[in-house]
Amino acid sequence: MCLFNTISAQEKKTDTLRVSIDSVQKTFSKRELRKQRRDSIKDANYKLDPLSPSRAAFYSAVLPGLGQAYNKRYWKIPIVYGAIGTGVYFYLENTKQYDRYRDAYKSRLAGFNTDEFWGTDADGNPKNTPDLSEDALRDAQEFYQKNKDLSLLITIGLYALNIIDANVDAHLKQYNMSDDLTLKPYMEINEINFNKNYGLTLTFKF
Template sequence: MPKNLLFFCLVMILGLPMHAQEVQPGETEQDTIVDRSNPEVVVKADRVKKKAINPLAPSKAAFYSAVLPGLGQIYNQRYWKVPIVFGAIGTGVYAYIYNDDLYDRFRDAFKRRRAGFTDDEFYDINNSGVVPGSPDLSDEALQDAQERYQRDRDLALVITIGLYALNIIDANVDAHLKQFNVDEDLSLELKPYLEYHPINSDPNYGLAITIKL
């Protein structure tokens, strides 16, 4: 019938290989790769090169960054990130040391003041002479400064730990992304098919689409 003849013509046309390619003159067998499931399909060898994937690379990058911040970024060859990692974590460490030093100084002065001594560094800041009972910085001011620098020190510690953890996460995720498949070795295959109903033998026409990654 004309309808069936038209369908089978369509089947023959769509059934032809969509990316078939013959070996061009001057090419050797080493330059081409033949699909054994379909010998008509010949693909350039340089278009199917695969990059080896190391499943342990993310773990190694995270471990290196845990041992020494920035080392995982070097392992991932993201050298431009190393100064950022050093600068961020170094700033956090500096802020912690700075506030911890001031906290210790005000705490020691406050403890000596409560013990009855008048020789702490904040008793005579202006070098106008020690006047017992009239310090340049009161006991309340010493206590407030001690608590303020303690809070700042603890906050700097939390931020530094967060930056350290972020450095490890960045190295791990970056190593994962480097192995993400972004090559162009993709193919789309269309396969028309004809099936008959098992009971009434009515023909069923269809088209299958296969995407190969």
Template sequence: MVSAQVQDSIPDKGADSIRTDLKRRGIVIQDGQLEKKEINPLAPAKAAFLSAILPGMGQVYNKRYWKVPLVWGAMGAAIYGYSINNTQYNRVRDAFKKRQAGLPEEFSDGIVPDLSTDALQDSQERFQRDRDLMLLLTIGAYALNIIDANVDAHLKQYNVDDRLGIDFKPFIDYNEMTAQPYYGLAFQVKF
């Protein structure tokens, strides 16, 4: 813990900017003392664990509430797509099997298919392929949710200071001997 007396002579105009700068560096002022905020090294693991149990909970743990509807929307859309394609796959597969067995063919809802045997087989394969793709998208959205929670928790622990930066500045100068301009680009890295 870092301690130092905070002077009362800080002008009101600059006090807020100083407090903001200190807070950004992980230092808080309590009871006139400067205290360094401790970093929890297990926070990324906890965020990932919470997201693995219930998608979106890691984002809530990281206080990134706006990401929760995105996570739920991506997972919900992928699960819905899987469900629709699985239903259609089973419907067409049953009609195809009945046709192959020589039974009166009809879909599960009583509609007689007006398709050739090849068209039924192609539809069955297409719905199966789409169903499997939706399953992969669901797994991908689930994994991305966990990775996002973990990475976001890691990044919250880094010090982001206003003094860090990269600056590009174009410039024009004149050659005194020839009186011709030359152009350039200044590249400045601040630490």
């Protein structure tokens, strides 16, 4: 009788263990099924457009900022126009100053003393000696010529950067980012010396 009770108890334990294993397997199967469904939904919603980067670059080449609008990065548009507009402003300002000194220098070479850099006396008549010599006018021309060329190069570079940004941004937008992979900073305090330790935590869920 005691032996029979022992065998029955062991059979009950075996049945209980089998039920537990089956429930765990079903739980994992349900989780895996839900994960597969989520992945299927992500794959269904994810559409790759190979022409999107080229299209964004073309739009920004035609009109700066248009590629950023195409990528829905509207906050970048003021930055694009601010950067390119600054370059254009300095180019025009240096061109204006260059023309002033060039016209005065050409007037001196022609034998006139009526340019704005010659100067006048109290009666409004031209001075005997100019405020700026011909050498000073020539140096000023060279200075503003260099600044004008530099401003032009910077403006062209910013225009090209606007195109590159639109192209790269369109490429990055097509990456299928997963919530199963995260990278974030962390900070912990050492319990021995109370120093702060910094690092990065890479988490991968599977």
